[in-house]
Amino acid sequence: MEAVTSSEQRLREAGELSGLLVRIAEESKAVFARTSDELGLPVHLARAVVNLDEPIPMRELAALLACDRSNITGIADQLQERGLAERVPGQDRRVKLLRLTPTGWQLRQNISEKVSASALVLQRLDDDQRAQLRPLLQALLGE
Amino acid sequence: MEAVTSSEQRLREAGELSGLLVRIAEESKAVFARTSDELGLPVHLARAVVNLDEPIPMRELAALLACDRSNITGIADQLQERGLAERVPGQDRRVKLLRLTPTGWQLRQNISEKVSASALVLQRLDDDQRAQLRPLLQALLGE
DNA sequence: TATTGTTATACTCTATAACTATA
DNA sequence: TATAGTTATAGAGTATAACAATA
Numbered sequence: 001m002e003a004v005t006s007s008e009q010r011l012r013e014a015g016e017l018s019g020l021l022v023r024i025a026e027e028s029k030a031v032f033a034r035t036s037d038e039l040g041l042p043v044h045l046a047r048a049v050v051n052l053d054e055p056i057p058m059r060e061l062a063a064l065l066a067c068d069r070s071n072i073t074g075i076a077d078q079l080q081e082r083g084l085a086e087r088v089p090g091q092d093r094r095v096k097l098l099r100l101t102p103t104g105w106q107l108r109q110n111i112s113e114k115v116s117a118s119a120l121v122l123q124r125l126d127d128d129q130r131a132q133l134r135p136l137l138q139a140l141l142g143e
Numbered sequence: 144m145e146a147v148t149s150s151e152q153r154l155r156e157a158g159e160l161s162g163l164l165v166r167i168a169e170e171s172k173a174v175f176a177r178t179s180d181e182l183g184l185p186v187h188l189a190r191a192v193v194n195l196d197e198p199i200p201m202r203e204l205a206a207l208l209a210c211d212r213s214n215i216t217g218i219a220d221q222l223q224e225r226g227l228a229e230r231v232p233g234q235d236r237r238v239k240l241l242r243l244t245p246t247g248w249q250l251r252q253n254i255s256e257k258v259s260a261s262a263l264v265l266q267r268l269d270d271d272q273r274a275q276l277r278p279l280l281q282a283l284l285g286e
Numbered sequence: 287t288a289t290t291g292t293t294a295t296a297c298t299c300t301a302t303a304a305c306t307a308t309a
Numbered sequence: 310t311a312t313a314g315t316t317a318t319a320g321a322g323t324a325t326a327a328c329a330a331t332a
Binding site: 294304305 | 319
């Protein structure tokens with residue numbers, strides 16, 4: 001009986017903590033989505049802009065956004081339509097780099113300020129708590 | 144200039160910690176998905192089974208799974224096809240309760256054991272670390 | 287032969303709205 | 310009138326596979 005009870009208890013504890021983690025991740029995403037929305041930008045474009053702190057190949061952006069490269073074509077098109085980024089040829093002529101325009105940089109700065117003001121980890125945790133949190137998260141990722 | 148730099152630094156820190164949280168949540172989900180898969184069960188069915196520790200109205204299951212009630216019909220159908228749960232009428236005759244069958248309970252026990260063995264929070268954190276983590280997560284959720 | 291970006295397409299997940307039966 | 314469950318359908322998000330240009 002004890003094995004059963006213990007396994008059920010551990011299921012409960014794992015479920016609780018994992019549930020908290022998932023909820024936090026979802027709320028973090030929601031906060032970011034709201035921030036993007038306030039700037040009139042779909043989330044996937046905002047995520048791209050944030051990751052374009054320097055010109056990078058489209059393939060690399062796909063890796064950073066953890067999605068298939070076929071998705072990046074559309075993202076690049078939309079960024080270009082909005083005048084936020086442009087495709088520039090790479091040395092390897094198969095490659096196209098994505099580079100923010102001045103307008104794109106300005107928008108990225110706006111995102112930066114809004115995220116800083118609203119991100120959960122900054123809003124709800126003080127410096128000590130964040131310092132405490134980081135090693136726990138790294139342990140969770142097996143780092 | 145300082146404001147700009149500080150905002151960029153805070154964007155980076157928020158991005159790092161939020162990124163860690165999102166990655167952990169996704170890996171936790173992946174671990175659960177793998178566990179479900181090993182039992183030949185789609186994730187949404189496994190999640191339902193875990194939440195059915197007692198007979199509950201379908202509407203309530205929708206709330207627990209944080210989805211629209213229209214999705215529960217299909218879940219209930221599939222659980223029923225597999226002989227894992229059955230619909231039982233409630234006192235209020237509009238309501239149908241979902242109740243695990245003996246087979247369903249057995250499977251739930253299997254899930255319980257496998258999750259206990261593989262959940263990230265149990266596998267990579269010791270008791271102290273979990274005790275440290277919980278209040279931080281609760282603070283993050285504003286609780 | 288392998289890789290980059292592109293295109294068209296298909297799939298998964300989830301929500302919405304309309305319907306029924308009860309309250 | 311309002312609510313529980315059902316049904317059909319539509320939309321968002323994402324992946325797959327085939328293709329052209331280049332390595």
